[in-house]
Amino acid sequence: MWSHLVLRASLPVLHLTLSLPLCLRRPFISESACFCCCLSGEYQDSDGECRACDATCLKCTGPRREDCISCGSSRALEEGHCVAECAKGKYRSGGQCHLCDHTCATCKDAGPANCTSCDTDKFGVERYLHQGQCLDACPETFYHTSKRTCQPCSENCRLCSSPNHCLQCNSSFYVSDGQCVKLECGEGEVEDPDYEECMPCEEGCRKCVLYNPRHCLSCIEGFYNFQDGCYKNCPAKTYSVEEEMTCAPCEDDCMSCDEHECYWCEADLLLSEGQCVSVCPDGFYGNEDLNECEECHPDCATCSGPENGDCLSCEEGRTLANGECVPEREVCPIKTFLNDYGVCEDCHPSCEFCSGPEKNQCTKCGKGRFLTMQQTCVSKCSVGFFASQLSGVCEACPQGCSLCADALRCSRCQSSRRAPLFLQNGQCVTECVRSGMCPVAA
Known part of the structure; x- marks a missing residue:
């Protein structure tokens, strides 16, 4: 009875299967249709039957070689074909062939830095392989080969046309029979990179800097080193240090000195006891011819010159009279002078102060009159002079x-x-x- 029930239960299913289209290979049934899944290497034709792909295809849409849609691990898909090698200008990735960068003739991956060979590109530019790139010109120290590659020049060669034909060498080398030879310069010489020969350093240099023969690194015997130069005698504003054969700078305002003191100052400054000053100390005056501070006359505290009549101020117990410092008891009244006998004698009437009785012995004039170069007092200065109210003198x-x-x-x-x-x-x-x-x- 149980077998009868099973048979009856299976009859509707059997009837349904017989009423649907024929399914081949690997059929499976739903409530309303029969579906087929073709195996790898097959495709389903218009009748629903699975047919074999071309032998090169893993999967395909038809029987031809160009109907492939995927390939086996040993092949790559290229425009519907499964090929063992991608065409020139393409590389294999993810089971497919992809275009190389436009600079590459062949490549191993995407981008301009994965080229494996070079040729003339699509723009007509000749290219050469260098470190995975196809360049329009080889870099410095490399040369072009007939195989479209860049190969290194020989050692110390900057520019060449072949490994044995150097055209230009690195600095300190020169070309000889196509090779680079070390340039050996003697004492006091340095390489001339422009002419591939030795040129002299500045006078006194034992060794100097490339491209600047005036920049000395060391000096020959008998020359002093100072600020990258060599000198037979130390330059202005420096002095020699014999133990080290160098020059040391003077103080800022000093033109000539040694390690102890200054001997000559810059313009507008005066030398005073080895130092440069703008104003001389008391007891000294500025000698503009020598640019030095020189001692006043012993009678003067301050002065404008070396004579006893050049005093500007006096020591205690003395008083200033006509530029001289005299004992206070020897001072004569205005319009008089002390003669050789120690007696006060009248000046010429035109003088306020004088050194003698004559009219050309005035040393200072009264109000409204001015002292001339001839030591006379006038009310109007001569041609070429003017009356200075400040000094009371006819000035030029x-x-x-x-x-x-x-x-x-x-x-x-x-x-x-x-x-x-x-x-x-x-x-x-x-x-x-x-x-x-x-x-x-x-």
């Missing part, structure tokens, strides 16, 4: 000036037909400057 006008108000402003020029002068902006000039008109001086 600027050069070429016959009439002036002070030492800076001229109002009339000294002029002649042979040497005409023109007044412009308070100065006497030989030619007018284009800043305005200037009249000819009378």
